[in-house]
Amino acid sequence: MLFVCLALVLPAGADTYPSRPITVIVPFAAGGPSDAMMRTLAEHMKQTLGQAVLVENVTGAGGSIGVGRAVRSKPDGYTVSFGHLGTHVANGAVYRLGYDLVADLEPVVLLPSNPMIIVSRNNIPAKSLAEFLAWLKAQPGAASAGTAGNGSGSHIAGLYFEQVTGIKLQYVPYRGTGPAMNDLIGGQIDLIVDQTSNAINQVRAGAIRAYAVTDDKRLDGAPEIPTTDEAGLPGFHMTLWSGMWLPKGTDHEIVARLNAAAVAALDDPGVQKQLKNLGLQLPPADQLAPEALGTLQKSEIAKWWPMIKAAGVSPE
Template structure:
């Protein structure tokens, strides 16, 4: 009987190796858990367009929205562990959601890291009708209102929600959150004047800031953006203690063969080193990941460290599903 089991294990191992060797043989799908047109969608599409060159197969983007991104991540978790479904996400979807929602999956145990992607400082933006022209004036305006200003988010526990709560704490103000299926539609409503502010990913808002359709006050980084040096840091603008970077990453379902993870990582790393891709990312205000951090291990370590950092803060702020 032992000999039979040994033979079966050997056959399965050979079959798995052969499957990994032939990967990919069909289209690959990146599940973006937010609506089309938002910052996550933009980054994923830039990467997908280049990754197909290395992989030799089309890399498609599917937008699966709802519940702060947890529905899209859940779809990826439940997919076959064969490398053909990639979960795209960030600090909100793959860290914060574990403290906000009662998930039917484990963000660490049920996903395998692939690559740590470029990061975003957050940016405080408002509709043009807001009278403030500086961050200090904005904070004064927010404090003087008889009712809290409306702030768009991508849902409870999303990056924009966490950043908003962080901004509230640092500035001593109160906001009324309006959840959307992504910050893309939230930004559209900000431009239209339907909401007052967003503490948004820079990559989502920067082009509208440049176009003059919304107003920017500060970014949540320790240094100014190379692509937008006219926007001060929160520290420079008079608000201390508001520093936050929204990093992104790619994961696959647990059980995906290591050889396939390695191939996907190599394709992503090649894409990120491509001059055209780098230029597109930098134009969005994204900060490129250092070369030595472009590994599955680096993403796994970052995710675990951020869970340890943010979960206690989120629970203390009583952030729950909206």
């Protein structure tokens, strides 16, 4: 009888997790940088977990719809929230979410990050960042800047750019930076302060022009692009980190198993090569525990919320 009673209080399903496919909700359009990263990781994670890891793209409201779906799902480890600085930090200062980004989510693992990159359509005459800043200042109306929606990483980067340069931008929101990039290539918008992973292949192909990366060191995969410090905008640094979360209340053993699968993927040389080709930077080994993601998320909320609120950012 004692054994039966103990069995009743053990976490249901934790010992057999996972016994069916896992769904990772990516709150952005398919084909964008977040989607590409998660699909690369999912392909390896299924080998460790012994179950399919499916990516579901749920767009809208700067990613808050997709995150909300994950928050409200059953805390059994089968619905995972993927996101980044925009969805799991900035959105709390922009939207009335109906959920708390810290209290209602369980951190799983910090994922690769990338600096932003300042890029423009090709037919803008500027060839350097200094020339581009001069061109922006000379515009009779604010230049058009694509974003993945209010509060997205590209929008935060644009606000930060405005704050550092004093140049005003006219934001054009999209349902992801993938669609925004298509319009930049087509010359329908002027610029994006974009994730490197979304822009680098188009830069390499000569479809758009790159001016600088928002880091203090050059990219291994594109060493010809200067840093903002080198290009004349010192201190304009911003890294868009990503992560995975589960609904609050998920058993810690399930969190640990999902964390271990993600860490194994990040440790695989083939996966590392794919991620680095996207311009992504792998997280340090000592930052891969769930607690490290939780600490980072809280510190970033303290850093970015005041700027976003001061800018009066509101939902589209």
